[in-house]
Amino acid sequence: MTQRTDTPPTWDERAQLTTFLDYARDTARAKCEGVSAEDARRAPLPGSPLMTLCxxxxxxxxxxxxxxxxxxxxxxIEGPLAEATDDDPDPEMRTAVDVPLARLLAEYEEQSERYRRLVAECELDVEARRPIGDGRYVDLRWVILHLIEETSRHNGHLDVVRELVDGRTGA
Structure with missing residues (x-):
């Protein structure tokens, strides 16, 4: 069972931000525990054919x-995001049904560990090298906050999909 905590080891800003991002990541993993391979690939929402746990x-x-x-x-940009088009904006969701959930979760955790090290090595005020859509440069703090929001929002989707595919709620 995935162990989660939203209580940081210290009360400085970095510890709070990284703890909440890890909590959101751990929640995503917890919502996938024990699901069958078949259910992990099922898209139970008729209007969202790409919305699977995978x-x-x-x-x-x-x-x-x-x-x-x-x-x-x-x-x-590399990987499936490099293939995104207006007609196929989320190729990483479409192609995921061909990959076992365990592999996707392992890759997500491996990558999360790399980013934990990156965040630990950089000041929160360091600006991104690329601007966002409006031309402004966000800092690392903003990136972490954005990922907390993004992951938490998709945890709600994981929760709904999981309940629809096999009835499990919670986590």
């Missing part, structure tokens, strides 16, 4: 990649 975990993984590596570090 798709949502893949999306969370690639959203973090985008904000930390592409926007903050300024690296070139």
């Amino acid at each position: 798709g949502l975990i893949s999306h969370l993984r690639w959203v973090e990649y985008y904000w930390f590596q592409v926007m903050f570090l300024g690296e070139e």
